[in-house]
Amino acid sequence: MKRNKLMILLGAGMLLVSSCGKEFLQKLPQGQLSEPQVGNKDGVEGALVGAYSILNGNVSGTWGNYSSAPSQWLFGEVASDNAHKGSFLDDQSPMNMIEAYNVISTNDNLSQMWQVYFEGVMRCNNTLRLLANDQASTKEITAERALQIQAECKMLRAHYYFMLWRVFRNVPIITEDISTEDAQTVKNDKDVLPLIEEDLKFAVANLPATKINNEFGRMDKNAAKAYLGKLYLYQKKYGDALGLFKEVMAGKDIVGMPFWNNFDVTTENGPEVVMVSKHAINSNGSADNANVGDMLGGLYGSSPVGCCGFYQPTIDLVNAYKVDAKGLPLLDDSYRTNPYLSDKGVAANATYTLNVKLRFDPRLDYTVGRRGVEYLDYGIMPGNGWIRDANYAGPFVGIKTMIPRSQFPTQAAPGENYLTGLDVNIIRLADVWLMAAECEVELGNLAGAMKYVNDIRKRAANLEPKKTATGVNAADYDVKPYTSFPSPDYARKAVRFERRLELAMEGHRFYDLVRWGIAKQTIEAYSAFEGQHLSSYLNLKFDPADEYYPIPQAEIDRSNGALTQKK
Template sequence: MKTSIIKGTLMASMLALVTFACNDKFLQVPATGQLASDQLTSRAALDGLLISAYSQLNGRGYDQSAASLDWVRGDMSGGDANKGSNSGDFNALTPFQTYVSLNATNAEVNFKWRALYEGISRANMVLRLIPSAASDVTDADKKRISGEARFLRGHYYFMLKRQFNMVPYVDETVDYGTGVDKVPNTEDIWAKIEADFQFAQTNLPATQSASGRANSWAAASYLAKTYLYEKKYALAKALFDQIIASGTTASGVKYALVANYTDIFNAAKETNSESIFADQAAANTGSADNANPNLNLNFPYNTGSAGPAGCCGFFPPTFEMANSFRVNANGLPLLDGSYNSSANELVTDMGLASSAAFTPDAGPVDPRLDWSVGRRGLPYLDWSVHPGQDWIRDQTFAGPYSPKKFVFYKSQDKTLTDGSSWTDGYSAINYNFIRYADVLLMAAECEVEVGSLATSLNYVNLVRNRSANSAFWVKTAAGANAANYKIAPYTAFADQATARTAIQFERKLELSGEGHRFFDLVRWGVAAPVLNAFIAYESKKLPVAYAGAKFTAGRDEYLPIPQTQIDYQATDASGKKILTQNPGY
């Protein structure tokens, strides 16, 4: 089992810190429901506040759109998955896949904003109190605690930046009582995000006692990712080089690909060499909120046969995403887009009852398909063979597939899932914000721009070769390969354009359903053509789900600033609200 931070709410963390001693100070009773500043500056108190800042990583309490695995924006808006279920269930999410009706009054947009700023507020509280730390807080403690707090603040602002672009920057010097509503969103905050990750990299140790705590390598990875988003490829490459070369005796850390792709998403095996920074989840701690609370809708909708959680049919992979795993006779992706052609698209059971005969697709596919997509006729982890329509609430709206990556095993039910709530969908499966395969593919991008095509090729092939180990391919009950799996390394990248195309497609396959796709498309500057082509194809399969869908360049790359937040902010001397709305909203 993993050693990790068990996270709770701020109040729970702080109540655990309040102790009473049997001495003559017992008459000095603190005000009920309040904590004095001297109660918050001990080592235990500061660490409790820091854990509270970690606890906001999964956006608990702010609905599905605030989840650490940003499946609503990262995957639904990116074409990896659709909302699923049926047209009437939780239809506040539907605009994230159609774009046109996503507006500033959408509650889910505000939930995302609030969840991230809540995390920032908690990190700022830690940083505000460190200068007045009690005598039991050593200089080493201050260095570590402030490093973790600034790492977390950098993380939350990174998420805000790529969601909303121009956002107000509030640090520990801002008075939350009188000044927080006066901060405009006119300054680009990339430099401040860089500064937080640079500080964290310098001040954090290479290893931590608990797997959930950020270390210097996590900070370096996030800083490199920040540089990549800014297209500072040389700076990013230098850091990625260090991370890939990790493993010296001095560091005590070695990041590497795990042999079995599915171990990344297995709660019993997920603390491993591939996990660089993850939101830690734990089941059966006394609160389902310590498990993974924002994915509890994303399981097959079981009607005809038993399956995991029994609810609710959200987050199914799209036709286009599943088709992307089609390969040619040599085991390479169809980079020309022909995977969506009638000759190459996957055979599905769309429109067929589970009682009707069906033969799964027999063509060659990347083995990651059946680690990522639940499809009829193939084993669904250790639950059963996927029965098709009996596990889909409404095929005409959701399509024929089920999510698979963040689904627990039947053998783990009630042990690595939390049975204290309405569903077993509260699992102990972590979400990796950054994993080593992600680092290799980001490094490959940098090599294409400022380094070596040969090195880039090597990084991509490391990722592909991991999935070529047939011992870990999905098997039937008889032990045979469950489908016609083929995957091979690239032999060469002819030029930069070819390399870019291959790397971008490899990220699509390797990281599908992990919240990256939409943000990748935006930073590559190809969101409008790629997503409108996706809509043109997917809407033929699911016309109701994608009715009226259209991605508008210059607007839909970023979410609107929530109207609630604009209304809350103060006005300037001319009577205009401090916050400026994003273009097009």
């Protein structure tokens, strides 16, 4: 169910604390809360958990939370050269506008993103008000805990505003000092980045070094440092960003952290977690707290999942995993020469032989499902049998959002295997490593940048090869470290390419292209290639105005003129 208002009343969607782990986000039935519930210590803590709950992009229900997903698969990947909307042309057709860069202000995906993340902002503000009332009167909450709650709220608010800023840019600034009624008339004529920076600095100063109550979903000092560094990176403040990234990375060995642990429910609470959206199937089987945002990526047809056929990797992304004779990426885009197309154009009942001699980075088969290659514990991926319309969106499927069949009984909603308890990393350590590498390039330390990139590549080399039905490796897998970054331009390309390979299908790509200033050239070159093989993606045109999206028209109408369209 979608909200029809931007602002929420105090207590709307309020949650109370349950047990630790994922279940600390378990929702109770929503309804009116009594004054004691919101006016005491438990009420403040419950309001804080309510603010956390928006991390999964969901206010209520399961269907319809696609554009607000913490993975940002729609705005961050489908809008880039990494992924197609998938399914078939007429399914969720407003998403086609995002993929084709012709979005209008009445697109329902914009409204969903706006409403959910502003509800997150308002829940943070409401919690801060409740906390202030407690500290001004009964002081049930200790001064130490009060500072932590403030820091948790402010970091959450910074995150919600950062997500809104990346998509819309021009958003109204609403803090706890503005009443719910006045919030509806706040103009969107000020830059929100200073508030985000202020909130993150407060979080860095006042969050503990370890997770509160050992709950992995909680904010901590490292998460705040990484996020503040990310904000500085977007602003090209490379020195400030690098210092924070180094503090987050200190004493950690990314090479020894298994890549796949980030995408396995049984190992997701590992050392690579920096900031995460926690998900869980509730004890009663409900999925409000599950990974509802990624549900459309569930495999279609004869697959064990049975729905829904969206979010398919592009042909371009798959070919980007090719390596040369030295085990290095093809940074000159020659990976598009003689492209690998899997079984595109091959009838489902026709004989298909996988070419196992192709040289690929092994991360390909931990990011993409392709015909003839084992897929989790589902067996060998059969091709079109798991795809709705391969002629429309291609022959590939995603992996990172799926869980093994063996985990369905405990980690999927009953009868809905596309609703899972798999967490979504908002920031993971490899992301920090590569952001640090980017800073080193821009600060002139090419050796330092190469070291960070090679750490990620050395870890990738540890991936166990994927197999075919006959038990042989599904490709000539190879990934080797760089031996030199001969120039800043080469180093810059290497770092950017590595971000694509490592973080593909995790919601970063479009935003990276925009902040690098190369979205137009990258997307139009991709379109020229992809369109040769899938006609729906030929002749895409990207303009500077497409770097962010129009404010939903319904919100402008509702504001009685306070909000204005900037594009």
